[in-house]
Amino acid sequence: MNTDKLSKRLETVAKYIPKNAKFADIGSDHAYLPCYMVKKSDVRFAIAGEVVEGPFQSAVKQVKQEGFTSKISVRKGNGLEVIEPNEVDCITIAGMGGTLIATILENGKAKLGAVQRLILQPNISASSIREWLLTNGWTLIAEEILEEDGKIYEVLVAEKGNPYSLYKANKESALLFGPFLMREKNTAFVKKWTIEKKNWQRILTQLESAPESVENSLKRKELQGKIKLVDEVIKNEEY
Known part of the structure; x- marks a missing residue:
């Protein structure tokens, strides 16, 4: 460069x-x-x-x-x-x-x-x-x-x-993914969020086998929520 x-x-x-x-x-x-x-x-x-x-x-x-x-x-x-x-x-x-x-x-x-x-x-x-x-x-x-x-x-x-x-439509998703980007869903977008989701699922699996605590429970909820958002946005997209 x-x-x-x-x-x-x-x-x-x-x-x-x-x-x-x-x-x-x-x-x-x-x-x-x-x-x-x-x-x-x-x-x-x-x-x-x-x-x-x-x-x-x-x-x-x-x-x-x-x-x-x-x-x-x-x-x-x-x-x-x-x-x-x-x-x-x-x-x-x-x-x-x-x-x-x-x-x-x-x-x-x-x-x-x-x-x-x-x-x-x-x-x-x-x-x-x-x-x-x-x-x-x-x-x-x-x-x-x-x-x-x-x-x-x-x-x-x-x-x-x-x-x-x-x-207006979905504040949480728009803040996470970007209001313009989640409409366009180009290859880089789908790739990024597919990788993020796999990463979150890996952490979630670890948390599920960890000892129960309030913090653990909150973290699990947060990750489950994010994974759900990714699933909603990139339902049938593959990269």
Whole structure:
């Protein structure tokens, strides 16, 4: 992967960045995404935010190498600390766990005033992000699920608005699977949830032979509920 050719995962994130956006890429690693967007002349300005020293230095080096220092500001800091209020209208956060992404958004709420679009790519636990969006008045406008190099990724795109209509039919399923993804049910979706279900069934079997306790009983119920949801959503689908 380089700044001319992104991974399929980051390319999916890139396609949702609005034309002429001022965007911040949080956890930017080598600043591949900002460099790629500037190279295509698709954005006015980008911030590459990185909290870890090594990736921060890599991003600085990459941006210098490309000659983009006037268009991309590389900043070191935690989450949305690297942006000023009203500085950007789009934020991308890719390649982290969903719980961490939700925490970054929660801690940086004060910076979201002028932000019109969030593009989020969790490696796990996308449901944590959906819950955060729902609670905070952001509505999903698109979702994608894709497989690359044996891993399955979800991309969530949200804008400010009333999210409740998306969850009217079945809130629990929509939060877990994604309201758009569970309608489309592509191959990656079916594969992901078939694997998750097998995993939950394995844990359930272990719990069933463990000593009875309140905690054990609650965990079993939770897993049985999730397995049932998967069965309802991917009834006759095979991958």
